[in-house]
Amino acid sequence: MNQEKIAALEEIIHSRYSNTAGMIVLKNGETQYEGYFNGCTAASCINIFSVTKSIISILIGIAIERGAVQSVNQKVLDFFPDFPVENYNEGETTIRDITIRDLMTMTAPYKHQEEPYLEYFTRDDWVSTALELLGGPEKSGKFRYTPFIGPDILSGILVKATGQSVLDFAAEHLFAPLGITVKGNVTLENEEAHYAFMNARDVSGWVMDSKGIHAAGWGLTLTARDMAKIGQLYLDDGKWDGKQIVSAQWIAESTREHSRWEELNLPYGYLWWIADDNAFAAMGDSGNTIYVNREKELVIAIASLFKENTGDRMDFIKECVETMFA
Structure with a gap:
């Protein structure tokens, strides 16, 4: 790659995306670019937020493939049979109705208008x-982004289904085969x-609560x-x-698209964002991205340090990185 172009790219990173920790671009499986910023190195472990x-x-x-979970159509309550079910008003959606698919597509209804972060x-x-x-009163099927609370149920399901902690299951069946090391619980x-x-x-x-359940919406460092x-x-399929x-x-x-955040016109798969017919991305706060x-x-990985009110990196990827390396 022309060094002038690399210098121009890194100037954009420094000036517009100054919280970037590292970026890697792979083309046909080969590294085309690898750069680190803000004193970070290849060994720096970054909280990837919603990429989790x-x-x-x-x-x-993987759990479905191994038979631990039947399918995304399985009911959430199958995994929590002792969970007390409250009385609901007529016409309301109850926990009995909600499936794994509803959680994976961010189309499950909740009783809160905004996530109660403090609670x-x-x-x-x-x-x-x-x-x-x-x-609650809404029906399943309407996209409602719940960055923290909804996904944690999936962690609970994985523990119930596999008999392992989420980290242990991930280490055995995903991280170790890829040569990824996540050292412990946080x-x-x-x-x-x-x-x-x-x-x-x-x-x-990987962050976990006091019950030993790992956060599903954030909290993994890579x-x-x-x-x-x-x-x-x-x-590579x-x-x-x-x-x-x-x-x-x-x-x-x-x-592939299963739901859509209508206000932002963003299509959504199973906890992956759909960029277009040929591209998709995992996106987290502060610009953390796997594209x-x-x-x-083409694969573009961007690790970013925490910075408030930071937008995603899709415009940067589409306008600067993809055009340079594709």
Whole structure:
């Protein structure tokens, strides 16, 4: 790649996306660019925020393939048979009606208008908190983005279905085959610890609540190289070093449109955003991104440090990176 073009690209990163920790571009599986910023290196572990959701999507697919979960049509309550079901008013959606698919497509209804973050973070059982809020006057089927509370139910389902913690299941069936190391569990006992974790770059782990359930909507740390591996796995239809890690059928199904955030006109798969007919992305707060373009055989991984009010990286990817390397 022409060094002048690289310099121009990095100037854009410095000036417009100054919280970038690292970026990797793969073309046909070969590294075309790898750069690090803000004192970060290839070993820096970054909180990938909502990119964690797409990792959970992969794990649900693996659990289905292994027979631990029947399908996305299985009812949520199948995994929590002892959960007390409240009395609902006539016409309301109850927890009995809601499926894994509803959670995966962000179309499950909740009783709250806005996610009760304070209640969520101060409770010691995030899954029960989410289950208590599930259902209400709205019907399933309308997109409603719930970045924290909804996905945690999927973590609870994985634990119930596999008999393993989410991290142990991921380590065995996803991370280890890809050569990814996530060293341990992270617990955040207070607000200070929470903000310290969000700004850390040397913590390898996955946030969990006091019940041992890992957060599904955020809280996993990966390196930029780890993120690129996940993207390449999906570009290669779930194969890694000749071994099928996740089924090609699940990848195709989870990266096609199942719902749409109408206000922003953003199509959504199973915890993956759909960029267009040939491209999809895992996107997290502060610009964390795994972008895959099937047609151009391109993977772009961007790890970003926490920064408030930071938009996504799709315009940057489409206008600057993709045009340069495709």
